[in-house]
Amino acid sequence: MSAASARLRVAAWLLLAALAGATTMVVELGAVRLIGPWFGTSQTVWTNVIGVVLLALSLGYLLGGRLSTRVHPARALGFVLLAAALCAAALPFAASPVARVFLPEGLTLDAAAGLLRWGSLATSIVLFLPPALCLGCVSPLCTEVLDREHPAGAGLSGGRVLCASTLGSLLGTFATTFVLLPVWGLSITFACAAASLAALAFLVLWGTRARVAALVAGFALAPAVLPSDVHPRARADGVLLAERETLYQSARVVEFDAGTGDARRELQVNESFDSYQSVWVPAPGLIGRGSYYDLFALPPWWAGAQGRWSVCVLGLCAGTTWRVLDGTLPPGATLDAWGVELDPAIVELARQFMELRESDERRVFAGCDARVFLQRCEREFDQIVLDAYANQMEIPAHLCTLEFFELVRTRLAPGGFLCANVGAFGLRDPVVEALAGSAARGLDAPVLALQVPFSRNVVLFARREAELPAQGSAAWVPESDALRALARQIELAPVARTFRPGDGAVLTDDRCDMERRQAESIARANPDGRQP
Amino acid sequence: MSLLACLVLCASGATEEPYRSALRRGEMRLALEQARAQADPVLIARGEVEVLYFAGDLRGALECAERGLVLHPTDAWLGWRACEIAKNLGQARAARDGLARFLAADFPLAPGADRPQDAAFWDEQRTALAAEIAALETRDAQARRALERARWVTVLALAGGVVALVCFARVPRAR
DSSP states (O other): OOOOHHHHHHHHHHHHHHHHHHHHHHHHHHHHHHHHHHHHHOOOHHHHHHHHHHHHHHHHHHHHHHHSSSSSSHHHHHHHHHHHHHHHHHHHHHHHHHHHHHSSOOOOOOHHHHHHHHHHHHHHHHHHHHHHHHHHHHHHHHHHHHHHHSSSOHHHHHHHHHHHHHHHHHHHHHHIIIIIIIHHHHHHHHHHHHHHHHHHHHHHHHHHTOOOHHHHHHTHHHHHHHHOOOSSSOOOOOOEEEEEEEEEEEEEEEEEEETTOOEEEEEEETTTTOOOOEOOOSSSSSTTTTGGGGGGGGHHHTTOOOOOEEEEESHHHTTHHHHHHTOOOOOTEEEEEEEESOOHHHHHHHEEEHHOOBTTTTEEEEOHHHHHHHOOOOOOEEEEEEEBBBBTBBOOOSSSSSSHHHHHHEEEEEEEEEEEEEEETTTTOOOHHHHHHHHHHHHTOOEEEOOOOTEEEEEEEETTTTTOTTTTTTTTTTTSSSHHHHHHHSSGGGGEEETTTTOOOOOSSSSOOOHHHHHHHHHOTTTTTTOO | OOHHHHHHHHOOOOSOOOHHHHTTTTHHHHHHHHTOOOOHHHHHHHHHHHHHTTTTTHHHHHHHHHHHHOTTTTTTTHHHHHHHHHHHTTTTHHHHHHHHHHHHHOOOOOOOOHHHHHHHHHHHHHHHHHHHHHHHHHHHHHHOOOOOOHHHHHHHHHHHHHHHHHHHSSSOOOO
């Protein structure tokens, strides 16, 4: 073998190691997106996926080391690549049935919430352990092949392979997040990963005279090109109007009771269960029983709003809060509304199907993070509404800390209101206690927590440098007929709790245990023994 | 809760308690005060449950119903409300307990509920509630089984991993 040919072969083996490293990251990053529609993309899910992949890789290294002692390590490498290709190709097809085993269909949000931690772990094991284990075998096998072909010492061979593999992983990481997933989507990304591995397996097996296996590798690509369905389905009682796989979630607009007086459209994300992210009804104004949005209509009346009433909604989604305020402002008040929504695709859907209209008085900041937006925005608002959620129940950690609420205070006009929606089970819920405690300290003002009637939500109210009206007082009850009934419904002592600065827990950027609190909240709400 | 059941809830008392008129006007605070001002402890418990229910505080209403049932275990109306509200909250065990009390109770269920059609209506309610609670229990059982599956898969994977580690980590005898 000439020196040039030898160098070429070394480069080829290193390229193979790099491609396997890249594919490992494609599988790992794609994994969270793949199971996200069922289990969300919380830190818990990330931890489970990363943990499973690391376990699989460590086992794969050992298995690969073991296989490298065989007579034909190159052939073993080919078979390992073939197995990895088959596993990767199967992932988009297997995701839904496997997720269903650990998260049965038809559960309500609170029943399902207890399953997310263990369910995502088990799903990750079943789906991602096999391909990651196969991919873990690649590096030791490559090292052995390289060392046998060019005996330069195990350390040098191993170092070269690890360098190539890690550089490949680096490339795979950036390519997956910034190119593959946004441009091609999940199914094609996994198909590409499977195709790359199958091509490598074909070349290696053909080169080691395992021709039949090489042909099998050639066909391994076949299932990957079949259409796969990685989206959860809409509930059967609604009509699906549109569906998008966005950067953050699987989103859809579903219509119920079209053409009747009860017509409504819901924007649902991921599995949705019995929940939704935004709701549209034909007429602007109150949504009705069980809707926390309706409570956001009270502050303009409590403040006696006249003229321009400026509102900023953090977590605008499809603009339900705007529509509620549009239909309920006191006479003489006009709405000047801004909205911040992290997911631009949601805003697109809202424009098409939920009458989200933009103008000088209605500005949407799509693709912005709420906290970053507030830091850069130099305006003061009469009302800031915090309604930022991921996957129905995950409050982003950086939007519930003392530092965040201190920032909110600087963006509220004197007398301005903070309103926050909290998914919680009662006023003693650990999530409510932490969020209200942090808000009270951050705003240096009492926070009133109100249980939303017929709902599993709590709405927090606080006011900068002014008092909230006393429950049941004349100022508490708006002159609007529709709102009067709502205000009277929530004037009872058992459905309200006031947090003064120093009450409750305080979350900080340094220490925010919101995920633990959410798990505790769910455990408390499941008296029948379903533990998360 | 069905609209029909809501209507019956209001209409079942033939004698009009004062809190009911406050409730109809939407004056929840006054209604609660008037409900608590009644003389009979059973009526107080019923009144509190009713007001809190219509204020949308289902958890509070359930707590009141359960407190009332401790004092008056044979009260069918409280059993019925506890059952219905627990079912709405997705609490199968509490709903089943309420249903058992509801089934064991005698008519009339509420003061003045002695019209002939009442028995048929309440039988229908009991049947419907039993079916809904059974569905809730099935759902809970599904969730419990899924949780068990997930835990077993995790345990087996960990055990398999340990076995694999032990097996693969041994140095082979000869190359």
